Amino acid sequence: MAATRVGSMALRRLPALLSLVVLLFSACLAAAGAEKGQNTGETVIFWGRNKDEGSLKETCDTGGYTTVIISFLGAFGHGSYKLDLSGHPVSAVGADIKYCQSKGKLVLLAIGGQGGEYSLPSSQAAADLHDYLWNAYLGGGRRGVYRPFGDAVINGIDFFIDQGATEHYDELARRLYVHNKDYRATVGVMLTATTRCGYPDQRLEAALATGLFNRIHVKLFGDGRCTKSSRRESFENWAAAYPDSMVLVGVVASPEADREAYMSPKSLNYDVLRFINKLRNFGGVMVWNRYYDKKTNYTAGL
Template identity: 75%
Template sequence: MALTQRLVSLAVLLLFSACLATGDTVVFWGRNKYEGSLREACDNSHYTTVVISFLSAFGHGTYKLDISGHPVSAVGEDIKYCQSKGKSVLLAIGGQGGEYSLPSSKAATELHDYLWNTYLRGNGANRPFGDAVVDGIDFFIDQGATEHYDEVARLLYEHNKPNVCRATVCVMLTATARCGFPDQRLEAALDTGLFNRIHVKLFGDGRCPKAQRRATFERWAAAYPGRVLVGVVASQDADAEAYIAPESLYNELLQYFNKLPNFGGVMIWNRYYDKLTNYSARAHL
C-alpha cells in the first residue's frame, strides 16, 4: 500500500509540474543592481523571455535608459548570449516614473525612430548595447496620457512586412497591462491587433481584488486573440496584498487559465525578487 501511495503521489506531482510548464515564463530584469547580470538571468532555465526595463524617459526630445546601476557596456554581449540560448530579450518602454508621454504624432514617430535606430535593427550611431539587437518592445505604460501609442505600434509593426523583414519576426510587440479591464492607457494600442502577447499584471494598482482575478483575466483573454500571460509578483515585498504563494499558484489560477485557448504563460515581477525567493522554481514554471 505504501508503495502504491508513493507512486500515486509521484504521478500527481508529475502531472502538476506538466500543467504548470505550459507557455512562456517572462521575467523583468533591470530593476535592482543586486539581481545579477542579464547573462545570469538567462542561465535560469525557467525563463523563456527576459524584459530589460526601462526606457523610462521619452516623448519630449529626451531619452533615458534606467537599468538600476547595471553597467550598460556589458548588456550587449549578454543579449547575444541570451539569444544564443534560445531566449527572447525585449526592451520595455515606460515604467512607474513620470518622465514619459507622447504629446503628438510627431513624438510617436520620433520614439519609433529612436527605438529602431538605437535598440532594434536600425543603423543609429549611438547604440548603448552596441551591435546587439533586442527582439522587440514591451509597452509598459503606467503613467501619462493615453494618446499615440497605437501609432508607435503600427510604425514598429511595419518592419515585420515580408518585403522588409528577412526574419520570421523583426519586432515582437508585447504589452504589460494593468489588471482592470480595459487598461485605458493601452486600449488603443492593443486594439490594433498587432501585439504578440499581453502580460496582465494581477498586482500593483489596487484594482485587482482576489475575488475578481479569475474573471478579470478571462475578460482579457476573451478580448484579445493573441497570447495572454498572467503577471504575478515573486515576493510579498513587491506587493503583499497581491502576492500568491508559488505552491498556491496552480490551485488559485493556473488550473483555470490553462484551459483558455490563448493562455500564454506567466510573467514574473521581477528578477531581483525571483532570485531571492526562487519563486519560478518553486512554482514549477
Template identity: 55%
Template structure:
C-alpha cells in the same frame, strides 16, 4: 513597484513539496514559458546570469523611460551599460527572447503628437533594433533586441497606437529581423494607458499584472476576482498570448505574493483553461533571485 523580498529559496523541504505536486492538475496545459523583468536593481546580477539560470524563456529589459519630447534614454538602476550588449547576444544564442520595455513608473515619457510617436519609433529602431543611423547612440552596441514591450503606467494614452503601427512598419520594411510587440497592462480591464495601442491587433502577447491592485490580485480579490478580469483579457484579445503576471515577492503592505500551493491547485488550473494562455510573467529578477519563486513555478507554467 518596489517589493520587499521574503526568503523562500528552494530548500530540500521545498523541493519535496514541488515533487509531490508533479502529478497534479496544473500540469495539464503548461506551455513552459516563463518571462521575467530585468534591470530594476543592480544587485540582481547581470543579464547573462539571469539567462544562464535556464529558468526564463523571455527576459524583458526595463526601462526605456525617457522619450517623447526630444530626449531618449533608459534607466537600468545602476547596471553598467558595458557588457549588456554582449549579454543580449548570449541570451539570444540560448534561444531566450530579449525584449526592451518602454515606460515604467517614471514621469519622463509621453507621446504628445503623431510626430513624437514617429520620432520615438525612429529612435527605438536605430538605437535598439535593426536600424543604424549616424549620430544615434546605441547603448547596447550592435546588439539587436527582439522586440518592444509597452509598459505604460503614466500620462495620456494618446499616440501609442501610432507608435505600434510605426514599429510594425519597420518590422516589415526596415530589415531582416521582425520587431515583436508585447504589452504589460494592469489587471483591471481595460487598461486605458494601452487600450488604443492594443486595438491595433499588433501585439503578440500580453503580460497582465495580477499584482499591485487589490481589485484583481489573488490574495485580495480571490480566484473569482482574478478570473473576472482574466476572462475579459483572454476574450478580448484571442489572437494574443496572455501571460499571468505575478510578483516574485510581496508588495509592501499588499501581500501580493501567491503561495505556491494556491497557485498550483487553484489559480493555474483555472487560467490555463483559456486557449490563449501563454505562461507566467514574474516581477522581477531581483526578487525572484531572493525567493526562488521562478524555480518553483517554472514547470507549472
C-alpha cells in the same frame, strides 16, 4: 491445506490491493499537479530593476526563463531619452543580449514603467520615439544615434505604460510593426504589452486594438484593484478580448514587491493556473522581477 487456503485468499486480494495502490498513486499525482507545474507556456522575467539581481547573462544562465525584458526606457516623448537600469553597467549589456539570444532566449526592451518621465503628446512624438527605438535598439542604425547596447539587436518592445496620457501609442505600434515585412520566417520586432489587471486598460486600449501585439502580460498586482476573487475572471476577460494574442499572467515573486497581491507558487498553480492554462491563448507567466525571483526562487515552483 490451511497454508494453501491462506495463499489462495492472498492471491484473490492482490488485484484489489493493486487497484488501491494505483488509485492512491494517481491521487498523489493529481494533488502534486494541482500545486505545481501548471505553467504550460512561456516564463517571462523583468530584469534591470536592482543591481543585486546579477547580470543579464547570469539571468539567462538560470535556464528558468524563455524571455527577458530589460527595463526601463523611462523617459521619452519630450525630446530626450533615458535608460534606467538601476546601476547595471550598460556597456556589458550588449554582449549579454547576444549570449541570451544564442541560448534561444528572447530579449525585449520595456518602455514606460513606474515613476518615469514619459508620454506621447503628439503624432510627431510617436514618430520620433519610433525612429529612436529603431535606430538605437532594434535593427536600424543612423549616424548620430547612439546605440547603448552596441550592435546587439533586441527582439522587440514591451509597452509598459503605467502613467500619463493614452494617445498615440497605437501609432507607435503601427510604425514599429511595419518593419516585420523585412523579416522572413520570424517576427523581427515583437510587440508585447504589460497591462493592468482590470479590463480594459485605458492607457493601452487603442494600441491593443491594432491587433499587432504578440503577447499581453496581465499584471495581477500593482494597483490594488485586482482582488483574490477577481483574478481568474479578469484574466479570462483579457483572453477573450484578444483571442489572437497570447495572454500571460503577471505576478510578483515576493511579498516584498506587493504584499497584498502576492500569491505563493502553490496558490497561483491551484487557484489560477490549473484553470486558465486550458484556454487556447494562454501564454504563460510573467514574473516581476529577477531581483525578487533570485531571492525566493519563485519560478522554480511553476
